[in-house]
Amino acid sequence: MEWLRARARCNRWAEECQLVEEEMRRILAFFKWHELWWYKQVDCIADISDIAKEGINAYAYRQASIRQSMYNGCVEAWKKAEGLRIEI
Numbered sequence: 001m002e003w004l005r006a007r008a009r010c011n012r013w014a015e016e017c018q019l020v021e022e023e024m025r026r027i028l029a030f031f032k033w034h035e036l037w038w039y040k041q042v043d044c045i046a047d048i049s050d051i052a053k054e055g056i057n058a059y060a061y062r063q064a065s066i067r068q069s070m071y072n073g074c075v076e077a078w079k080k081a082e083g084l085r086i087e088i
Contacts, residue, residue, distance in 0.1 A: 024078060031071035038064035 041060040045053070 024074070028071060028074060031067050031074070035064045035067035035071065038067065 038060050042057045043053070045056060048056070
């Protein structure tokens, strides 16, 4: 009976590891998508002054840079985790 309980616990942990790996993959995909989305926002507003356009574009570039930093931070942190199979 104890062996069956231990086996069930092992199976649950294996499933949990798969779920964590999938969540990590999705987080990276989301950060990359959001970074590209911010880059697409550059110069998408017409009929505004050059100063306003410059400010809006700077904001979009900054937001894209933040998402890129978040992506890179996750990649670096997760490289240290042994046994995970996250494709970067």
